[in-house]
Amino acid sequence: MEIWKEFEHNEITHSAAHYLMTINKLIDDLGYARVSDVARSLSITPGSASIMLKSLKEKGFLVEDKNRFLRLSEPGDRLAHSIKSHRHIMITFFRDVLHINPEQAEIDACKIEHLISTETGEHLLWFLQFLMCGDEHAKAFLERYWASKDKLCNLTSCPVCDKAGECLLVQLEPHEDGLTD
Amino acid sequence: MEIWKEFEHNEITHSAAHYLMTINKLIDDLGYARVSDVARSLSITPGSASIMLKSLKEKGFLVEDKNRFLRLSEPGDRLAHSIKSHRHIMITFFRDVLHINPEQAEIDACKIEHLISTETGEHLLWFLQFLMCGDEHAKAFLERYWASKDKLCNLTSCPVCDKAGECLLVQLEPHEDGLTD
DNA sequence: AATAAATGTTTGGCTACCCAAACTTTCTGT
DNA sequence: ACAGAAAGTTTGGGTAGCCAAACATTTATT
Numbered sequence: 001m002e003i004w005k006e007f008e009h010n011e012i013t014h015s016a017a018h019y020l021m022t023i024n025k026l027i028d029d030l031g032y033a034r035v036s037d038v039a040r041s042l043s044i045t046p047g048s049a050s051i052m053l054k055s056l057k058e059k060g061f062l063v064e065d066k067n068r069f070l071r072l073s074e075p076g077d078r079l080a081h082s083i084k085s086h087r088h089i090m091i092t093f094f095r096d097v098l099h100i101n102p103e104q105a106e107i108d109a110c111k112i113e114h115l116i117s118t119e120t121g122e123h124l125l126w127f128l129q130f131l132m133c134g135d136e137h138a139k140a141f142l143e144r145y146w147a148s149k150d151k152l153c154n155l156t157s158c159p160v161c162d163k164a165g166e167c168l169l170v171q172l173e174p175h176e177d178g179l180t181d
Numbered sequence: 182m183e184i185w186k187e188f189e190h191n192e193i194t195h196s197a198a199h200y201l202m203t204i205n206k207l208i209d210d211l212g213y214a215r216v217s218d219v220a221r222s223l224s225i226t227p228g229s230a231s232i233m234l235k236s237l238k239e240k241g242f243l244v245e246d247k248n249r250f251l252r253l254s255e256p257g258d259r260l261a262h263s264i265k266s267h268r269h270i271m272i273t274f275f276r277d278v279l280h281i282n283p284e285q286a287e288i289d290a291c292k293i294e295h296l297i298s299t300e301t302g303e304h305l306l307w308f309l310q311f312l313m314c315g316d317e318h319a320k321a322f323l324e325r326y327w328a329s330k331d332k333l334c335n336l337t338s339c340p341v342c343d344k345a346g347e348c349l350l351v352q353l354e355p356h357e358d359g360l361t362d
Numbered sequence: 363a364a365t366a367a368a369t370g371t372t373t374g375g376c377t378a379c380c381c382a383a384a385c386t387t388t389c390t391g392t
Numbered sequence: 393a394c395a396g397a398a399a400g401t402t403t404g405g406g407t408a409g410c411c412a413a414a415c416a417t418t419t420a421t422t
Contacts, residue, residue, distance in 0.1 A: 003287055003291050004199045006288050008410095014188045015188075015378080042185070043186075044379095045382075047383085047400085049400090050401055068388090097308070098301070098304040101300070108296070108298055110187065111187065111188050111296040115296075117285055117289055119281055120275060120279070120289045123279040126330060135325065137321050138325075138326075144319075145318075189379095215369075226410080226411055228372075228410090229409070233410095235371090249418090
C-alpha cells in the first residue's frame with residue numbers, strides 16, 4: 001500500500017473519536033450519556049448520532065445498558081484516552097514551545113490527534129518532558145530560541161551558509177558545520 | 182463552529198492534495214501528465230482520476246491544454262508546494278529530531294501535511310532552523326536530549342516532582358521549578 | 363483508410379458521515 | 393391510565409472518494 005493511502009487506514013475516524021471522547025466527558029459532567037446527550041454535545045442530529053453510536057457498539061467500542069445509558073468499553077476507553085493524550089501533547093508543544101496562538105494550536109491538534117501513531121505520540125511526549133522538566137540545557141535552549149525567534153522569522157537567507165534566494169526549506173538539509181545526527 | 186468540526190474545513194482534501202503533487206511530479210519525471218498518468222501514478226482507476234481531476238479543474242487548481250496535458254494553475258501550485266513543505270518539515274522533525282523511525286515518520290507526516298495551518302508550519306520551520314543551524318545551545322540541548330532519551334523513555338515518575346503512578350501526561354503541566362514561559 | 367490500442371468518461375455501487383423529517387418507543391405528570 | 397414530551401430509530405437525500413465495467417474518443421500501426 002502506498003504511503004498516501006494510509007490516510008484512510010486508522011484505528012478510528014476523526015468523527016468516531018469525538019463520539020467516544022464525548023461519552024466520557026458526559027459521564028464526567030452529567031453522570032451519564034444517552035444518544036440524545038451525545039447528539040446535543042456534538043451539535044449533530046439525534047438521527048446521525050443514533051447511526052454512528054450503533055456502529056461504535058457493533059465495533060465493540062461502547063456498551064449500552066438496559067436503560068440505554070452508554071459507556072465506553074475497555075478498548076473504546078483506551079482509544080479515547082490515547083487520542084486525548086495526543087491532543088494534549090500537541091497543544092502543549094504548539095502553544096508552549098512553538099508559541100503558536102492557542103486557538104490555532106487547538107485547531108491543529110484536534111485535526112491530527114487521531115492520525116499520529118503511538119510511536120510519534122510517545123517520542124513527542126519524551127521530547128516535551130525533557131524540554132519542560134527543568135534541565136539547564138533545555139532552559140537555555142528554549143530561552144535562546146524564543147529570544148532569536150523574531151529574527152529567525154524574518155530570515156531570507158540561511159544563518160549558517162548565508163545563501164539567500166531559494167526556498168527556506170533547503171536550509172533544513174544538514175550543513176557541513178550543522179548537526180547531522 | 183465547534184473545533185472538532187474544523188476537521189472537514191481545509192483548503193484541500195488529502196486525496197486532492199496528492200493529485201496535485203502527483204501532477205507536478207509527473208511533469209518533472211515524464212515531462213507531462215495526463216489523466217491516465219495520474220491514475221497510474223496514484224494506483225487508482227482512470228475513472229476515479231477522471232472525476233477528481235475534473236473537479237480540480239472546476240476549482241481552478243489545474244488546467245488542461247488542447248492535447249489533454251495537465252498542469253497546475255498558480256493557486257494549485259502554491260497549494261501543492263505548501264503541502265510538500267509541510268511534509269518535509271514534519272518528516273525532518275520526526276526523523277532527525279525525535280528519532281522516530283523513518284517509515285513511521287513518513288506515514289505520520291503524510292497524514293497531517295495538508296491539515297496543519299500555515300502558522301503551525303512556519304513556527305515548526307523556525308524551530309527546526311534554530312535546532313539545526315549550528316547554535317551552541319541548540320547543539321548542547323539536542324546532544325543532551327538524545328543522550329537522556331533512553332532513560333526518559335522508561336520514566337514512570339516525574340523527573341522534577343518525582344511523583345509516580347499517574348499518567349505521564351500530567352508531567353506536561355508546568356512545575357514550580359520548571360519552565361512556564 | 364481500417365483496425366487495434368490507448369486514453370478518457372460515464373454509470374451504478376460501495377463506505378463514511380452529515381441533515382431533515384417521519385415514525386416508534388419510552389418516560390413523565392396529572 | 394393516558395396524553396404529551398422526550399428520546400431513539402428509520403428513511404431519503406447530499407458530499408467525497410473509491411471501484412468495476414461499459415462506453416466513447418483519440419492515437420498508433422499496418
